[in-house]
Each structure stands twice: as C-alpha cells, then as structure tokens.
Amino acid sequence: MWIPILILTAIGVVCGVLIWVTNRTLPPEPASLQKAEEVSEKLPGMNCGACGFPGCFAYAQALAKDKNVFFSNTCTTVLQNQDMLDNLEKSLDLKIDKDAMNKKAIVCCTGDCENIGTYLGVGSCKSANKILRGFKKCPYGCLGLGDCIKICPQNAISIDIDRQISVIDINKCTGCGLCVKECPRKIIKLVPADAKAVFLCSYEGLKNIPGREKCDFGCKRCRKCVKACENNAITWNEVKSIPEIDYNKCTSCEACIKACPNNVLRKLTDINAKPETVSNKK
Amino acid sequence: MIETKEKFTAKKFWKELAKGIVLTNPVFVLILGLCPTLAVTTSINNALGMGAGVIFVLLGSNIIISLIRKITPNMVRIPVFIVVIAAFVTILSLLFEAYIPPLYESLGIYLPLIVVNCIILGRAEVFASKNPVLLSMADGIGVGLGFTVSLIIISFLREVLGTGSLEIFGKKLFAIPVLSQSPLTIFIMPPGAFIVIALLMALFRLLGVLKNE
Numbered sequence: 010m011w012i013p014i015l016i017l018t019a020i021g022v023v024c025g026v027l028i029w030v031t032n033r034t035l036p037p038e039p040a041s042l043q044k045a046e047e048v049s050e051k052l053p054g055m056n057c058g059a060c061g062f063p064g065c066f067a068y069a070q071a072l073a074k075d076k077n078v079f080f081s082n083t084c085t086t087v088l089q090n091q092d093m094l095d096n097l098e099k100s101l102d103l104k105i106d107k108d109a110m111n112k113k114a115i116v117c118c119t120g121d122c123e124n125i126g127t128y129l130g131v132g133s134c135k136s137a138n139k140i141l142r143g144f145k146k147c148p149y150g151c152l153g154l155g156d157c158i159k160i161c162p163q164n165a166i167s168i169d170i171d172r173q174i175s176v177i178d179i180n181k182c183t184g185c186g187l188c189v190k191e192c193p194r195k196i197i198k199l200v201p202a203d204a205k206a207v208f209l210c211s212y213e214g215l216k217n218i219p220g221r222e223k224c225d226f227g228c229k230r231c232r233k234c235v236k237a238c239e240n241n242a243i244t245w246n247e248v249k250s251i252p253e254i255d256y257n258k259c260t261s262c263e264a265c266i267k268a269c270p271n272n273v274l275r276k277l278t279d280i281n282a283k284p285e286t287v288s289n290k291k
Numbered sequence: 292m293i294e295t296k297e298k299f300t301a302k303k304f305w306k307e308l309a310k311g312i313v314l315t316n317p318v319f320v321l322i323l324g325l326c327p328t329l330a331v332t333t334s335i336n337n338a339l340g341m342g343a344g345v346i347f348v349l350l351g352s353n354i355i356i357s358l359i360r361k362i363t364p365n366m367v368r369i370p371v372f373i374v375v376i377a378a379f380v381t382i383l384s385l386l387f388e389a390y391i392p393p394l395y396e397s398l399g400i401y402l403p404l405i406v407v408n409c410i411i412l413g414r415a416e417v418f419a420s421k422n423p424v425l426l427s428m429a430d431g432i433g434v435g436l437g438f439t440v441s442l443i444i445i446s447f448l449r450e451v452l453g454t455g456s457l458e459i460f461g462k463k464l465f466a467i468p469v470l471s472q473s474p475l476t477i478f479i480m481p482p483g484a485f486i487v488i489a490l491l492m493a494l495f496r497l498l499g500v501l502k503n504e
Contacts, residue, residue, distance in 0.1 A: 012364060013364035013366055013367040014367075016362060016363065016364060016367070016371070017367050017370055017371055017374065020359065020371055020374055020375065021374050024374055024375060024377070024378030025378070027378055027382065028378055028381050028382055028385070031382045031385055031386070032385055035385060035386075035389045036389060
C-alpha cells in the first residue's frame with residue numbers, strides 16, 4: 010500500500026523540480042511590468058473601471074507607459090485621498106492639480122414629478138425609459154429605479170423615497186462619471202467640486218411630446234437667475250431654454266439661488282435638502 | 292498492462308505518426324477535446340498557439356509516462372498521469388507568459404485547462420502507458436499535429452468567414468473585399484464554432500464512407 014504512495018510522491022517531487030528549473034531559466038520581468046506593478050500598488054485597487062481601463066492593473070500599465078493618461082482617463086478615487094494622490098504623484102513624477110480636476114455628479118432633477126401611469130415592468134430605468142418614454146409626466150425627470158445605484162462603485166447614490174428620485178451623496182461621490190454614462194435619460198451631470206450653484210432641471214425647451222409636459226417643480230423659465238447674477242456668469246441658452254452657469258465667472262454670491270422661485274438652483278452642499286417652497290405648495 | 296513486444300522500426304514510427312493526424316484525428320474522428328476547440332478557434336493565431344501547446348504537453352507527458360510505465364503501480368496510474376501532465380502544463384504556461392504574453396492572455400483559462408484535456412489523458416492511458424518511448428513519441432506528435440491541423444482548419448474558416456480577412460502573428464495576409472466590410476459575424480461567435488465543426492465532421496464522415504466503398 011505504501012509503495013504506490015511513495016512512487017506517486019517521488020514522481021510529484023521530480024515534476025516539481027522540473028518546474029522549478031524552468032522557472033529559474035525564465036528571463037526576468039521586463040522593466041515596464043515592474044513599473045506597472047509599482048504604480049498599481051498606489052491605486053485604489055477597487056477595479057471599478059471608471060477610468061475606462063479594465064481594472065486597476067491595466068490602468069497602471071497604461072500609466073507606466075505614458076503618465077499623461079492620468080489627465081485623459083483620471084482615476085477619481087485617487088483624487089479624493091490626499092495620501093494616495095501624493096504617493097501616485099511621487100511614483101509617476103507628475104503634478105496633479107487636485108481642485109481643478111475634482112468633480113461631483115449631480116442628478117439634475119428635483120423630483121416630486123407626477124406619474125402618468127403605473128409601471129410594473131422590469132425594475133430598471135433603461136427598460137422603463139423604453140416604454141412610452143417612461144412613466145413620469147416629465148420626459149426628463151429621474152425615473153428613480155436606480156440604474157445608477159447599481160453602477161456606483163462608492164455606494165454614494167440612494168433613492169429619496171419622498172421625491173422618488175436618485176440622490177447622490179456628494180461627500181462620497183468621487184466624480185468618476187460611471188452614473189453619467191449609465192443614466193438612460195442623461196440627467197446626471199458632472200460639475201466642478203467647488204461649484205456653488207447648480208441647476209437641477211434637465212427639461213430642454215418645449216418639444217412636442219403628446220401627453221408630456223414640464224412638471225410643476227422644475228425650471229419655470231422666468232430668467233430671474235440671469236438678471237440676479239451681477240457677474241454675468243449665467244447666460245440663457247435659447248435653444249435648450251435653460252440657464253447655463255459659467256463656473257469661472259461665478260463668485261459664489263448665491264444671488265441666483267435666492268432669486269430662483271422654484272428652488273431649482275441650489276447650493277451644491279445642500280443639494281438634497283427638501284426645499285421649503287416645494288413642500289409648502291403640496 | 293499489455294506490452295507490445297514487436298520490434299521498433301522507422302516505418303512503424305511514421306505509421307503511428309500519420310495515424311494520429313488522419314485516421315484517429317482527435318477532433319473530427321474521436322471527437323475529443325471539443326471544449327478548447329470551440330473556444331480558441333476564433334483566430335488562426337490562437338489555434339496555432341493552442342496547437343503548439345498541446346503538442347508540447349502531449350509529447351512531454353507521453354515520453355515521461357512511457358518511461359515510467361513499468362514502475363507505475365496500476366492502482367495510482369491516473370493520479371500519476373495527472374501529476375506529469377500538470378507539471379508540463381505549468382511549464383508551458385510559464386513559458387507562454389514569459390515569451391508570448393499576448394497569446395497567453397488570449398488563450399486565458401484554456402491554457403491551464405490542458406491539464407484535463409481528454410486528448411492528452413486519453414493518449415497517456417490508451418497508448419503511452421502500454422508502448423515503448425519512441426512509439427509514444429510518434430503517437431504524441433501525431434495526435435498533437437492532428438489536433439493542431441483540425442484547429443487550424445476550423446479557425447481558418449471561422450476567421451475568414453467571420454472577419455473577412457486573415458491575420459497571422461500581427462501580419463495581415465489578405466482581406467476579401469466585400470466580406471471584410473460586412474462579415475458573417477456569427478462565425479466568430481460560439482454558434483459559428485458548432486456550425487463549422489459539424490460541417491467538417493460531416494465532410495470527414497463522407498470521405499470515410501467513400502473510401503470504404
């Protein structure tokens with residue numbers, strides 16, 4: 010009984026030695042791969058794919074080859090963490106302007122939109138959006154079925170039950186932009202992290218969609234914000250019929266936020282607070 | 292175990308080698324190793340790499356198993372075969388990873404899965420454990436070549452029909468004008484593999500029937 014076991018073990022050991030010998034004769038790892046491994050240690054390692062590469066190691070390989078990839082395909086998770094950013098800057102010999110590149114995603118919808126029917130289909134915004142352009146009165150309103158929640162690598166998105174829309178916790182959001190690509194209605198937008206005023210309505214002009222109209226809680230097109238702004242930072246886009254904020258000119262005076270009658274313009278910091286005006290109307 | 296006592300000749304060597312390619316072609320006649328055949332035949336590059344890998348492992352394992360056939364106890368022969376094959380597959384994947392990383396990546400899981408490839412285990416059990424070393428070598432090369440040739444035929448048809456062009460080692464050999472603009476993409480996808488293999492198998496059967504008549 011012992012002989013077969015011994016023979017098998019002996020063969021196994023011989024084979025092991027054979028593998029060891031082969032392994033010793035292999036050429037050493039190329040320098041580029043070593044650099045990539047070094048860089049990949051500095052990356053978050055979540056493999057979220059937001060940078061556009063399949064996983065952190067592929068991103069590290071691209072960075073090792075050309076460090077300017079960081080500007081075209083930014084790892085936004087690194088931007089949030091000063092230690093990680095310092096390490097990466099050191100190993101790549103790169104100057105990164107953290108504040109200029111940091112972005113936050115916002116859901117450009119204030120919610121409370123009426124439903125025009127009951128949707129009982131597959132619980133995903135993509136499916137709901139295909140059936141008669143969604144079940145909300147506004148064709149640009151957040152459907153609140155949470156496609157963005159599933160894709161968010163930071164778990165920063167949740168559903169606000171009262172308003173029936175997705176809300177993004179800007180403290181957790183890294184601005185990676187995955188939800189922007191995921192949203193079938195294209196109502197999630199990236200704004201600079203130091204933006205003061207954000208515009209929370211996506212209704213573009215009055216396109217003739219039968220049975221659809223703007224909800225009562227969106228932008229009223231009163232243009233008070235344009236008049237209120239003393240620095241000409243807000244311009245009216247005639248085609249889309251929405252105000253556009255030039256964040257370079259904005260001095261954070263918050264005059265537009267006070268002027269907005271429907272509280273569609275809000276401070277980025279209290280973007281998810283339930284506005285007084287809206288709740289009073291109900 | 293049955294031991295063939297006949298004397299070894301060069302003629303026998305070539306006969307054994309040729310047998311593996313045509314008469315007992317592992318893919319079309321024995322219908323063995325279909326899983327890697329279906330998976331890696333999307334391009335002729337992969338087919339060549341996989342074929343080379345299988346020839347290497349089959350040759351190595353056949354030689355070793357044939358050498359140790361007399362000291363291998365019958366009751367643990369399958370574990371012994373597996374250990375030997377696994378050692379060669381490990382060596383092969385180390386070599387591939389070191390010298391041809393793109394091929395290593397495109398073959399993916401099918402490279403380590405050569406360990407459980409039924410062609411190799413089958414040849415070890417049926418042939419190498421009962422025959423002398425040189426004959427086992429001939430058998431290993433023959434069956435390995437048979438496998439490679441089938442992979443090349445399948446992948447050639449799939450790549451030409453599915454992409455309208457042919458590429459070997461990064462060099463574009465030719466492109467068919469109309470087909471490359473609107474290729475029959477189904478041939479690159481899994482159903483295409485089944486269709487091509489089925490058609491080729493039917494062809495092999497037909498040739499067999501004609502030959503017998």
